Amino acid sequence: MCSWKCSLSPGIGGTSVGTKLDPRAPTPVSAAQPLTQTHPCRHPNMASTHEEEPHAEDTADHDAHIYEEVMLCERMEHSQRLAVEELITTEASYVHNLQLCLSDIRAHLEKKQLPGLDLEGLFSNIDDILHVSRRFLRGLQDTTTQEHEQLLSISTLFQEFKEEMEMVYKIYCASYEHALLLVESYRKDPRLQEEIMDTLNATVPHTSASDLSFFLVMPVQRVTKYPLLLGKILENTPANTSTHSALAAAVRAMTQVNANINEYKRRREVATKYNKAEQLTLRDRFARLNPHSIAKKTTRLSRLLMHEAGIVAKTEDKEYDDLEERFQSVASCVTALKENMASYLKHLEAFLLPTPHKCELQMEEGPAQQYRRLAEHLHGTVFPEFRRRLDRLVWQPLCSLAEMLVGPQQLVKKRLDKLLDYEEIQERKRETGSVTYDEEAAMNTYLAINALLVAELPRFNQGAMQLLRQILGSFIVLQEDLAAEVLHEANKELEQMPHGHMPLPAFWRMVEDTLQQSGIQLRTFIQAFETVTPNPVPQPLNPAEERKVRSLVSKHGPDKLYQVTSNVSGSKDMDLTLQRGQIVALLQSVDTKGNTGRWLVDAGGPRGFVPASKLQPYSPGPSQQPSMKTSALEIGTEGRRHSYVPPEAPKPQAATFTPAFQVVAGFSFTARSPQELTLQAGQPVVVLEPHDKKGSTEWSLVEVNGQRGYVPSSYLLTVPVQEPVGWSLPV
Template structure:
């Protein structure tokens, strides 16, 4: 129908349209030059509509990207002069309005009209992941430090020719290196990535307060601008938070799996060593320590004993003093109880609580129950042959008939 007033095919081939933003203009010219009765007219209309939508989406994505780059900027990167340059009457007024709006929403004075359940769900997951990663880095780092202390001790033992733990030490050191590489390094890197989204989430809340406030009492232009800013930032966050949360979950689960596997390997190595054999401490070793001069005095005293001995305590109200044990009482205990239940007082023990009894050094008792009414195993119920009461177990030692007879002869017990 005549030559159209636009570029011909040869021109398009020589100078192709390189920017997608120009395609709607080209399609619009083609549509204007095509009669409505032409079979291609409807196709051109659909193509023009699709290209306009593409351009809108491109502009919106660019706008969202620019907002993210603007608000993601680190405050530490700004100089003091730049920070002051952004401080003006408008910014101060905006911040004060946000605070007022936030307080009104909290107190119920103003409803929060705009809500996004998808964002709320993703933000909650984001906060949970952030806390999990922080705790994992902290606790796994402490575990690694404790393992290093234990390995240092094992290395010192490995130098002893009597023991051969070199293989275990090398294996554990390798596992600890793997722990840093496969667990702590990825988790620490992930932890550093949370700061960027945090700033955008906070800025999104600021824009939400602006939008919610403008909905109540602002002009159409202000409301539309606030709406565009909020929706752009909200859409970008919803889209990227979903991707971030999925990736973060996979990283955390993978690191925890590696940590459990490495810890299991270390425990398996420990169980295969001679340390896994459970043997009681030989008595000669304890006696050797007791003979040292700087532990002879109160050598067996525990913290509880020292506290009871050194602190001034109020005596338990009692109308009568506890009677001293006699040989007849000892004979009664020896005939009533088996040797395994008999104990002797290592030193004088004073009653400190209700139902406690006094014991003098060397007195014989039979253990009736190795706990008190509250379930504590530090106080035992004993029978002195005269009465029953509670004493701290650290004041007692197992009864040795031969040693007891010798002490009785030397000290003239019961006189």
Template sequence: QKCKEDMQGRTTSWDLGSLLIKPVQRVLKYPLLLREISLLTPAEHPDAENLAIAVKEIQEVADHINEIKRRKDIVEKIVGDKKRTEINLTRRAQRFRQVTGFASGATQDALFDALNLRFEEQQEIARQLARDLQNWVRHVKEQLDNLQLFACSLETLYSSYGGVRVRSMNNIRAFNQAASVLANALLRELDNTVKSYTLVRIEGFLRVFENPTQVISKRAKKLLDYDRVRDLKSKGDVPDKALQESADAYLSINAQLIDELPKFFGLTTTYFDILIGDLSILQANFYAQLTAEWKKLAILLYDGQEDVDETLEQIVQQYETDMVPVEEMIQEITPLNKTQWNALTTQLLSPSRPPSSEKMHDRSPMEVGNRSVGQLVDLSTSPDINSFLTATPSDEPVFQCVVLYDYEADEPDALSIREGDQLLIWESTEHEEWWYGHLGKQSGWIPACYCKKL
């Protein structure tokens, strides 16, 4: 406002906004202005030397601005151009000549290669984060579903036993109700938050890579044209205009990517840190809610005591003590004890034992606990124990699938797989979240979302 007041009556040509924008609009005219002043300045003038330096430096600024503008125009043009050109027809031939040795090797740019590797790694880390997050939710769901099933079974068992006191029965019902809240309301809230917020933000993070990916793809095509021009010139030939322009475009795209990718990584790193921070808050809130629900149950069971942390610790210690004999009894159940199971089946499959008339069809070792091994296995057609232990859910025909992502099995009956593996899958599990598959001599359960049906 003060400047506007001072300008009153001094000029009618410009307002303040117009004057302020002039240095921006005229930055490329400064070299001409300074050069003219330098030419009109006597050599003995004290400003002559500094003027010469200023002319040189302002010209470098102008050249830099022009080069950046030229690069951006080229990048925008080639990214927006979807038309195929005749040059495309020669790129496969150039690639073939390079692979077979009839042309010199492809031009290497170590700096770009390092940046491109980091570019791919950032995307894969985000994709892996999404897969790990989905796995975490799945594991939480399995745990809470098992807890609810256990609570229901507990109430059914004790309600059928007449010797249980009313207070004990009320406690069991309270436990069942708490398990239901955890497995339904709490889990539903977690699942909705992950799907509607966290996974959406990860997808948004991956979308920012789409345009740079397009530019990198264009660079790879232009590189073939650049190498072709280099080979033609080495033989004394002159490339046509379109091919030369495409080769020149490679230099601009490459320089632009090397200049902008480090800045891009700085922004995406900040973005990813925000994602991880949000995820940690989500998990912390979930476990806080989980703890709060358990404390509600503990207060109810222990006569309304508000400070139940010490009581909960005592419950855990007592539970671990009580479970020692239970675990020993579980180990006595043969199908659940791997050592005993192998010893028993090896003995039953020995040549001295007469063969059974009934053939085993797709039963797991757990199912065999309900019937004798001799009833389930046709010993005359089972050369070793492996064919028995790798039983599958059904005997229907199989289909093939290819593995999209690595998966490390964390359960005894799961199967570890690697990207690119091809598996045979039992059709009876096709529409389930988990598939039962075979890989070589190994078999087990795998997450369906990690595979693609062939």
């Protein structure tokens, strides 16, 4: 504590006055020497600069004045000591109440796990406040051992903690109003209010608290009381000392802390109004339209257009522009990662959907059974656990991060609107020299939003990037864990395989030899199969197809005809869509880009490109060249097609064979007009024309049991004859 000794030099009579005088009676003062005062409370009249001896009555008055000065110093010292004690004792009580609030009240409510109780919204960052307050209290208590430097130490302590206090208290004070709204809503819920009161009565019955607001208001009250407590100490400190200036600086620092907290709270209130994304229907949007809003939006739009046209200059803010660019980059990364992760999870679910391992295999133990057991273990344990960890460690944090971006994104958009208003008002102010109250409020709104974004975006960007890196790191680790676990399980099964212990080069040589032997056996079988296979049976063409083939032969010649080996679905411009078995004429064996894999063909009307791999040469019989009668027959042996040319004869003999393919009705159809024909499912039909009179392929002219009519083309199927005659499989 600062020394309050009033050391007086020898006075009249040679007697010296001590530090403290007895308040009951004044101490006699010697008249031999003049009085001088070295105490900071010194009054100019307490010492004489002259050597002459004063009168007796003047000496008595002077003694009384000295006594009053000393008593004043003692009263100031006493008040100062009480103010310091109040600062330390109230800080200790405050820290104790915070500990009760966290360790008892909040912990008790957490154990109850009450639905609808938002503990994070109630207590905010009170943990951070308690951490700072504990350290600050230890610093205050350490100053009690520094008698002569205590006030200087207290001043220095406030200067050291002012930034930390501002950081933690501004967050709490900004969310305090929300906490009060929660308390009020819980008070209206009898169930929650009863549980809260039971907690208060069980943990802090001595406080007689009626609700949680008794404890929630303490941090708000404490931070506003620091300047008052320091000011009380300052009032009882002499003005012409270094201690006084240090205390005054501490008072100014804590006053500025409170001012900054209030300004931050005001900015947050402005931002809260705009950072919520509203889901408005079209009707709601029209309901909000009024002359004022239309005029405001028109002014903004015209201002924006003038910016883009270069008519007026934009307000440049390099610091904010850099922060916004980085924020938009982070937001873009989060959005892209969320979309990719959603696609990954979708494909993972599709991968886990088939369960072939659940099928019982009718075979003894062997590689197939081992694979079934491995697949069953992977699908039953490894992959589901990977899916759960992926959801908990990657997907949920990623969704939370994406939700965190919504508020700042809305605020960034609103800042642009307010900036346009701000520029318009500034221009009007330069012209008229004044602004209205509403215009001043609009300008302050822009300044508040801009200041808040400049202050908060750096921390937000840093936190978002850190969380994004953690999410990506978690995803990488999960992939590594999955690969390691699958490899471990596969190695356990591999050890039981017949060739599990074979060196890898030897294993691959064995695989190559096995595949080579299997290929030789397959080629031998194909040769034997072709040897015993009789010539294919020609399939008669319908009249419409015959006319088309005649037209193609007359235009391009028989050597240009090709047959489609499988259905072709055009996917590019100029591509044709053809059915298997159709006859086309080759026009050019390359496409416009020189690609020999796409040929330009004539399909008897439309022309376009088809894959060359789906065409094979077609040789019409002699009867088809002048007058087409038969066509190539497509057989289903290894995807090969054969064109059969019957030998020339004066009179062709009647066929005594059954066709390899026939057209049947795939579904039953009931005629609805005289032009249509009724079909039964499975009934054989003869296709006369694969289109109607208008050329539409949706209807086909068919003949059944001597009757003709139109049926839907989609109802017809081309199927092989069940038991073709003329050949049998080799034995």
